[in-house]
Amino acid sequence: MSHKEVENKPIHGNPPDEQLANGPIENRQCRDLICFLLFVGATAAFVVIISMGFNQGKPERLSYAYDPNGRACGHDDGVFNAPYIYLVAPLVGYLNRSVCVSQCPNWQEGAKQPTRLECVVNNVITNCSERYSYDGVNDIRDFDVNFLLNSDNYADEPSVDKLFNYSTFIYNSTSVLDRLCIPAGDKYVEKIYGNMDDIASVQVFQQWVADIRLTYKILFASVGIAFAIGLFYMLVMRYCAGTLTWTAIFLYFVCIVLFIIYLNDKANAYKTRAALNTAQGISDTDNQDLQTYYGLRGSMIGMCIIGGLSLLGLLCYFNRIRMAIAVIKTAALFVMEVPSVMLVPPIFSILVMGYWGLWIISFFYIYSMGDVKGSSDTPLATVEWNDNIRYYLIYHLFYGLWSNALLQAFSQFILASSACLWFYQHSDGQLIHFYVLESFKRSIIYHFGSLIFGALLLAIVQFIRFWLEYINYQMKQFQGDPKQPVKCFIDCLRCYASCFERFVSFINKNAFIQIALTGDNFITAAKNGFYLAWNNAGQFAVTSGIGSVFCTLCKLFIAFSTTFLCYMIITTSDTYKEKLNSPIVPTLLFFVISYVIGDLFMSVYGMAIDAILQCSITELELVKAKPGLLQKKRAPQPIQDFLEEHKKS
Numbered sequence: 001m002s003h004k005e006v007e008n009k010p011i012h013g014n015p016p017d018e019q020l021a022n023g024p025i026e027n028r029q030c031r032d033l034i035c036f037l038l039f040v041g042a043t044a045a046f047v048v049i050i051s052m053g054f055n056q057g058k059p060e061r062l063s064y065a066y067d068p069n070g071r072a073c074g075h076d077d078g079v080f081n082a083p084y085i086y087l088v089a090p091l092v093g094y095l096n097r098s099v100c101v102s103q104c105p106n107w108q109e110g111a112k113q114p115t116r117l118e119c120v121v122n123n124v125i126t127n128c129s130e131r132y133s134y135d136g137v138n139d140i141r142d143f144d145v146n147f148l149l150n151s152d153n154y155a156d157e158p159s160v161d162k163l164f165n166y167s168t169f170i171y172n173s174t175s176v177l178d179r180l181c182i183p184a185g186d187k188y189v190e191k192i193y194g195n196m197d198d199i200a201s202v203q204v205f206q207q208w209v210a211d212i213r214l215t216y217k218i219l220f221a222s223v224g225i226a227f228a229i230g231l232f233y234m235l236v237m238r239y240c241a242g243t244l245t246w247t248a249i250f251l252y253f254v255c256i257v258l259f260i261i262y263l264n265d266k267a268n269a270y271k272t273r274a275a276l277n278t279a280q281g282i283s284d285t286d287n288q289d290l291q292t293y294y295g296l297r298g299s300m301i302g303m304c305i306i307g308g309l310s311l312l313g314l315l316c317y318f319n320r321i322r323m324a325i326a327v328i329k330t331a332a333l334f335v336m337e338v339p340s341v342m343l344v345p346p347i348f349s350i351l352v353m354g355y356w357g358l359w360i361i362s363f364f365y366i367y368s369m370g371d372v373k374g375s376s377d378t379p380l381a382t383v384e385w386n387d388n389i390r391y392y393l394i395y396h397l398f399y400g401l402w403s404n405a406l407l408q409a410f411s412q413f414i415l416a417s418s419a420c421l422w423f424y425q426h427s428d429g430q431l432i433h434f435y436v437l438e439s440f441k442r443s444i445i446y447h448f449g450s451l452i453f454g455a456l457l458l459a460i461v462q463f464i465r466f467w468l469e470y471i472n473y474q475m476k477q478f479q480g481d482p483k484q485p486v487k488c489f490i491d492c493l494r495c496y497a498s499c500f501e502r503f504v505s506f507i508n509k510n511a512f513i514q515i516a517l518t519g520d521n522f523i524t525a526a527k528n529g530f531y532l533a534w535n536n537a538g539q540f541a542v543t544s545g546i547g548s549v550f551c552t553l554c555k556l557f558i559a560f561s562t563t564f565l566c567y568m569i570i571t572t573s574d575t576y577k578e579k580l581n582s583p584i585v586p587t588l589l590f591f592v593i594s595y596v597i598g599d600l601f602m603s604v605y606g607m608a609i610d611a612i613l614q615c616s617i618t619e620l621e622l623v624k625a626k627p628g629l630l631q632k633k634r635a636p637q638p639i640q641d642f643l644e645e646h647k648k649s
Helices: 003-008 018-022 033-056 059-063 145-149 158-166 186-193 202-214 216-279 288-316 318-337 339-367 387-425 434-445 448-479 484-518 522-535 537-572 584-625 627-632 637-648
Strands: 084-087 098-101 173-176 180-183 371-373 382-384
Touching (some): 033 387, 033 448, 059 339, 202 216, 202 584, 318 637, 387 434, 434 448, 448 522, 484 522, 522 537, 584 637
Parallel strands (some): 084 180
Antiparallel strands (some): 084 098, 173 180
């Protein structure tokens, strides 16, 4: 099919609905009711399962430490008054030698060391007194920090393993999480975790906290500064997107020309040197300068081909670039005129975080519905489930993915619908919040089922990806590195699943935009969105490429500009610079906060670009079918200017 045929082909395989001449279709119906009823049933099942978890689960038992008899220290009968687990030989390989104690042994330097633990004996630790003996072999070596740090020196002595397996050591300790007694002292911590004194010392941490408390007002101010810089960037995009784009293209060709000139000069220099070598009797095969000349000459020809193809692509895609610039300008105008859309991502982010908080809590309750008990190998809790509980956990995971995808679908639809409504009604004097509120109403009343459908497809793919990752992890755990053919097969499946997830996300996004425009059900909207992208692949690619560049630049511009301004405030203002220990931690927080704000801007801006692109293509097709529509000047000014120039050309 020729380029002309593709460009003239209607976007849906059929002419655009004439009702779109008045903007997004108002006469809407409830769509995909079956999916809605399916989700209601799935939610009811989810509620039943988590209710069972809250009634039957014992998550508190997961937090206890267990002695070798399987008793929860501080909870079960016999050890209720001994809430701490004490490792009588606190080294890897001997963690099964533990006992419940009423308190962690701790004494001041110079005080007398206790010789007996306040413990409850078990099958492994049968004596709470300190002892170092086995079958009459006495080893009086003190179990102290020096021994711990130098225990490798005794690794070859047969008595050491016997000593650790049959002796009870009492050492100065401290409690962790009110559950576990660990040896006290910096030397022992350093032995386990490495030399981290400069990073993890309490003094440095306290300095970090003090710096954050000192600069908390600037931290809050950085949010407003980032928003202001984001709006400024939108203003720049509104008026300068075309200039920036064409300047970047011009500089690209300038770089290619300069590189070709450089390669040509270097090639001529090596050609001269090669001629001198030939005159001295050096053969062509031994003439390195000649070989270098050929390489540079080939590189120069390759760059000429790249430059020529780039120029040809520019000529072929000139109108597409102009339309992409118009779309980017219009999207910036939309964000500036409808600032309430900036509330959509943070609100749904809060909903997502709240939902996952509930999901995690309910997961632990369902997880603990099994038989929670101790193990003779470790002081941590182990859980044994029956098949029903396993199915509950699997369903709980799938519903979590489905609900998360649904919240994302709501956010995408509201942004897309707001952009589509504004595209046609921006000059009608509507309140700036009308578009967001109307879009939210439509998502609930008419398109809940369609959003559920799209979220279900995405959740299924994500669920498959999860199990592929789990299978890959289990293979490595039980077999080490899997055999090459099996590993290659699993890696290919993981790659295919990842690619398919991105494809489904792309289909969903375009389907939601089509639903916002036409009010169709999900399958029809997905088909129309796919045809739209397929028949206008060049325009989608150009707009997406240029838009991605500007979105990335925006995030970096907001982050670095905000960070720089806030850094200058805390390092030059007398209020902060004299009291500040170090600007590093506040500056890092400035960057994180401003980058999140930049990402928020771009989530709105990126969705606006996609929605306005589809509106613009639909408008272009309608104008082709009915040129009189151009006189109504319904589209925003950047798109209107493009349509008028396009008509002239």
